[in-house]
Amino acid sequence: MKVVSLEDVLGTKHEVDGGNWMSRRLIMKDDNMGYSVNDTIIKAGTETHIWYKNHLESVYCIEGEGEVVTLSDNKVWPIKANQLYALDKNDEHLLRAKTEMRMICVFNPPLSGLEVHDEDGVYPVDES
Ligand code: 9YT
Numbered sequence: 001m002k003v004v005s006l007e008d009v010l011g012t013k014h015e016v017d018g019g020n021w022m023s024r025r026l027i028m029k030d031d032n033m034g035y036s037v038n039d040t041i042i043k044a045g046t047e048t049h050i051w052y053k054n055h056l057e058s059v060y061c062i063e064g065e066g067e068v069v070t071l072s073d074n075k076v077w078p079i080k081a082n083q084l085y086a087l088d089k090n091d092e093h094l095l096r097a098k099t100e101m102r103m104i105c106v107f108n109p110p111l112s113g114l115e116v117h118d119e120d121g122v123y124p125v126d127e128s
Pocket of ligand 1: 018021022023024038039040050059095103105
């Protein structure tokens, strides 16, 4: 087994600055777990357009509050600490952070670890 500390990732290439968010990549594709795990900070007062067309993502909020708007139906989903949302339909959405939010993000298939969103809020397929 292995143990990964947040401190192992801070200041490395696996601490990825997405502008509205900082994603600390704890488990990645090369760990061969079949999923990846990030500890992500969403900056207070931001709105981020996200559309993971190539990935399923579960997001567990452990600090802060905000909301998700699913764009297929314009539904607003308030999210606060101790709640998880699952983008089980590759849902295109807006993520609005009312306060700073800390999220544990699990991706299937796993991220390689260096991804940032493209202009549509998408992560590319990792074909390596
Ligand atoms: C919660 C969320 O989707 N934030 C965007 C960053 C992404 N989850 C990541 O790579 O950690």
